[in-house]
Amino acid sequence: MDLLPDLWRQDYWLPPGVTWTDMEQLADSDRPRPQDLLVALPLALGFVALRYVFERFFAPPMGRFLGVKNRLQVTAAPSPKLESFYTQRSRQPTQSEIISLMVSCGKTQRQIETWFRLRRNQDRPCQTRKFGEAAWRFFFYLTAFMAGLSCLIDRPWFWDHRECWRQYPVQRMERAHYWYYMLELGFYGSLLLRISVDIKRKDFKEQVVHHLATIFLLSFSYCANYIRIGTLVMLLHDSSDILLESAKMFNYGTGWRKTCDTLFVVFAVVFLVTRLLIFPTKIIRTTLVLSMEVFEPFAGYYFFNILLMVLQGLHIFWAGLIIRMVYKFLKGKLEKDERSDEESEIEEEELDKGGEENMDHGDRYWEKSKDTLNSKLSMLTNSCVLNNLTNHRSSVADRMRKAQ
Known part of the structure; x- marks a missing residue:
């Protein structure tokens, strides 16, 4: 409390020669x-x-x-050990940590990486x-x-x-x-x-x-x-x-x-x-x-x-x-907002389902502020992964027919 009178000293707040009485x-x-x-x-x-x-x-x-729609999300499969690591240690494990998780969970490196990508996506707003x-x-x-x-x-x-x-x-x-x-x-x-x-x-x-x-x-x-x-x-x-x-x-x-x-x-x-x-x-x-x-x-x-x-x-x-x-x-290369939320960067998810690959579409976001800015913008575009994959499979089929 002794500091309170000093806080309101007039020489802190007012120019020389001016007092609170003048105010x-x-x-x-x-x-x-x-x-x-x-x-x-x-x-x-x-x-x-x-x-x-x-x-x-x-x-x-x-x-x-304005047509605002939420993106469909694929939830990560339940895994107590991976969930515990995610919540208590890190959302993005290092290579050595991934190897350790592979041993403890009995999963492949790709499965571990996919699980963490899906889990991070679940937390995205x-x-x-x-x-x-x-x-x-x-x-x-x-x-x-x-x-x-x-x-x-x-x-x-x-x-x-x-x-x-x-x-x-x-x-x-x-x-x-x-x-x-x-x-x-x-x-x-x-x-x-x-x-x-x-x-x-x-x-x-x-x-x-x-x-x-x-x-x-x-x-x-x-x-x-x-x-x-x-x-x-x-x-x-x-x-x-x-x-x-x-x-x-x-x-x-x-x-x-x-x-x-x-x-x-x-x-x-x-x-x-x-x-x-x-x-x-x-x-x-x-x-x-x-x-x-x-x-x-x-x-x-x-x-x-x-x-x-x-x-x-x-x-x-x-x-x-x-x-x-x-x-x-x-x-023409804007892929994301430089100050977007941490998980707004799109991560392509590669999932194995019955031997077939399903690629996530890559979106581009830009966002700014706060505020300022909290500043803050992202753009949306669709990637051509599926088209490239289809064309690749077609070309392989053509070569096989010619070989026959």
Whole structure:
């Protein structure tokens, strides 16, 4: 408890020469107060409940309209020893572990490998579940972006970023901006609450860092009355996330490939422009350089800009994935989303059934975000394995007839 008074030291949160008393010039409803952040907790729980309702009652009819279908899965044969190894040790055994399992289970190497492929496929999230998650995020990001734009478009700091610091920190907070902050904070809080049960993607750790950095950034910027620049940061991020989630929704559907491809290209352009061009040259420059025209550096100045740098680092990471996807897309070799869920890569299953081989069709997925991004797209195509196999058998039969 002795640390609590130090936490709210005014030299941490306010520029030199400004005190909390100066902030009291504004009415309670016109200035940010730390206790206001408590509203975000029930809002986060409310978003969790609202998401459940949305994914249960609204997402399914949307998915049916777009033709979202779950893939048929072949379940792995019951094997207590293999199941125990899968759940307790590894989902992908090494070669030496496979040999050990062959001895203990009395199976061939091919049977062991096939069993683990089938077992991993059982844990993959179904298309309808992934569609529901994408639809929910699309609904929020679209609503938040439209609400944010409507309450910022006529504000002077939207066009002239120097206005973000005019008379700082004694700036009146509008109620619309207060709710914009609380709703965004509650939404990212709900993502953090559900992160353990949501679809786990390859950039899971980056998503956790992103959610934490966003929550810290929103909380600090609110308490320090960085609200004007904070609203610009939120609006900028929501703009590309809308396109990301909409592209994922059409990707999970059937017969929307051109729409999905178009949205993906537009998303890639918007993401690269907003996150790699506008964010560092406009937003970070505003907080790092233009703010120094009004006040001297202080602890909060450094903390806020460090959090922005963390976000920029994540932007660069995701931009690298997107550029790789664009390259594969343009080369016609896009096989999967670089940040798709871990088992979204298609694995061809080869099963022995009565001496005949049945090959699984290879699908191609692309998906991005979270969010950001949790970023995130996959494409579907069918392989020609069966056709090649049929042609091969026909050619063999022809040679045998000629030999006779």
